[in-house]
Amino acid sequence: MIADIPFPQFRERLEAALDSLGMTQDRAQVPALLGYLWQLRHWNKAYNLTAIRDPEKMLVQHVFDSLAIVPELRARWARPGLKVADMGSGAGLPGIILAICQPDWSVVCVDAVGKKTAFIRQAAGVLGLKNVRAEHGRIESMDSLRADIVISRAFASLSDFVRVAAHHRAPGGAMLAMKGQDPVAERAALEADMGWSVKSAIELSVPEMDAHRCLLELEYEQGLNGPEGTP
Numbered sequence: 001m002i003a004d005i006p007f008p009q010f011r012e013r014l015e016a017a018l019d020s021l022g023m024t025q026d027r028a029q030v031p032a033l034l035g036y037l038w039q040l041r042h043w044n045k046a047y048n049l050t051a052i053r054d055p056e057k058m059l060v061q062h063v064f065d066s067l068a069i070v071p072e073l074r075a076r077w078a079r080p081g082l083k084v085a086d087m088g089s090g091a092g093l094p095g096i097i098l099a100i101c102q103p104d105w106s107v108v109c110v111d112a113v114g115k116k117t118a119f120i121r122q123a124a125g126v127l128g129l130k131n132v133r134a135e136h137g138r139i140e141s142m143d144s145l146r147a148d149i150v151i152s153r154a155f156a157s158l159s160d161f162v163r164v165a166a167h168h169r170a171p172g173g174a175m176l177a178m179k180g181q182d183p184v185a186e187r188a189a190l191e192a193d194m195g196w197s198v199k200s201a202i203e204l205s206v207p208e209m210d211a212h213r214c215l216l217e218l219e220y221e222q223g224l225n226g227p228e229g230t231p
Contacts, residue, residue, distance in 0.1 A: 005031045006038035010059055017064050017207035022071050023101070032100045032127050037063055039123040040091055047115045049091040060208045066094035066153070068204040069178060069215050070101050077149055077174055080104045085147035087139055087165045088112075088155035092120040092132075094178070099124070099132045108145055110135045140164040146173075153178040158190040158198075162218060166196075174217060181212040196220050 005011060011030060018026050040062070041055045052058050082105045086095030089109035099107040109120045109132065117134035124132040135142065145168040152161050161177055169175055175196075179186075182201055191197050199219040206213050 005034055007034045007055060007059075010034060010037070010056075013059065013208070014063070017067065020205075020207050021067060023067070026070075026101055029100050032129075033063060033067075033097070035127050036092075036096055036100065036123055039119075039126060043119050043122065044091075047091075047119045049116060049119060060206070062091070062093055063097065064207045064209060065178075065213065066097035067101070068206045068213060069094060069151075069176075070098065072202050072204075072215055073098070073149070074102075078102070079148075081106065082149065083145070083147045083170070084108070084149045084151060085110060085145045085165075085168050087150060087152045087161070087168070089120065089134075090116055090153075092123060092134075094151065094153050096120065096123060096127075096129065096132060099129050100127070103129075103131055105131060107132045108135055108147065109133070110137070110139055110142070110145075112136070112138050138164075139168070142168070144168050146170040148173045149176060150174070151176040151178065154180075158183065158186040158196075158216070158218065159193050162190065162194050162196050166220075175219070177216045177218065179214050179216060182214050182216075190218070 014030055015027055040058055084098055084105055084107045086109045089095045089111045092109050095107045095109040111117050114136050117136040120134035147168055148170055150165055150169045187198050196218050198216050200217045202215040204213040204215055
């Protein structure tokens with residue numbers, strides 16, 4: 001675990017962000033969240049994890065953005081032992097943030113870039129996160145992870161997300177896509193090409209960010225799930 005709190009200048013802003021999201025009880029996770037931010041900044045140059053270099057922008061655009069979905073997931077899907085699969089996880093976003101906030105959940109971060117999954121393992125080890133594992137490989141080629149929640153953040157179009165990742169959903173599980181402004185054209189393509197639709201669109205309020213963010217829940221409309229959560 002992180003012994004000292006890195007980026008102490010960000011502590012008050014992070015605490016205020018948690019408060020604004022109704023997550024005051026998560027203030028105990030501030031050291032781990034800032035520890036992740038330090039790891040991200042430290043390893044970014046070597047691993048090319050994000051185009052954002054400024055840790056202050058990383059705080060808002062990565063950490064706060066990922067935290068914004070936590071209250072929704074807790075309200076609608078949370079239960080002890082929940083299994084989450086973060087597809088195209090990159091630097092572990094939102095997977096590592098979810099794992100920090102929900103130590104009773106099991107989080108799998110999947111990415112096709114080996115140095116990114118290596119970073120996730122490194123960060124999880126430093127932060128003492130026992131509930132995270134990283135899987136390196138092509139999402140569409142992997143055996144089903146049978147996850148209760150399959151989620152992606154700025155990963156692909158809705159149609160591509162469903163095409164490569166739907167089989168990782170357990171029967172009855174949720175497919176969730178984090179997006180910016182509600183993608184009307186992607187919705188239409190999803191319904192026309194895949195037999196899926198957007199079941200619900202949850203508008204997110206990201207602290208310190210003046211931009212549209214939403215969480216889309218996707219559902220299959222043409223029958224029951226197959227044995228591995230596929231249509």
